[in-house]
Amino acid sequence: QKEVEQNSGPLSVPEGAIASLNCTYSDRGSQSFFWYRQYSGKSPELIMFIYSNGDKEDGRFTAQLNKASQYVSLLIRDSQPSDSATYLCAVDTGRRALTFGSGTRLQVQP
């Protein structure tokens, strides 16, 4: 079983809609969770992090964490074509290095 799982997509949403990206992880001891955005041909950039159960909002982005169910999600409200990218979920596995999922490709249709 992969440690961090994401649906590869593509997830296609119309402009202005809410995009919902999901991630599950296998290590119950994980404490820190991150979402990175990666545009084609570019390196990943951090957009959200969450440590506690519940929701964390930053602008159009909301990260949701449920440790009991071992999933973390990212909601993007009012999706824009510029949000089209691959979104990588990353989880700490207690060794000072993050483990990444394979990413979900998001396409926002104008």
Add this chain to the structure above:
Amino acid sequence: DVKVTQSSRYLVKRTGEKVFLECVQDMDHENMFWYRQDPGLGLRLIYFSYDVKMKEKGDIPEGYSVSREKKERFSLILESASTNQTSMYLCASSGGDDEKLFFGSGTQLSVL
């Protein structure tokens, strides 16, 4: 802003060559990492270091070694390059106990 600089954006090498990938960060970060990224496989951790001269194996260390002689510089070495090491290599750094990673722009390595 944190700057992580990788020495080459594109590199072409021949099978059997010894390859050095260099990474420098300017934020006095303790932790440095090497990942490779392949389509459908995401980022996989090769090696990381949390202090000068310290190194830890990641998930796929076979065929690679690393060197960290100075805090700001972390080198990835392919002892004898093989075609299955053709990949995008990403260097990253983070400070102390903070797990937020800052990435370099990547090196696309092709081994022919």
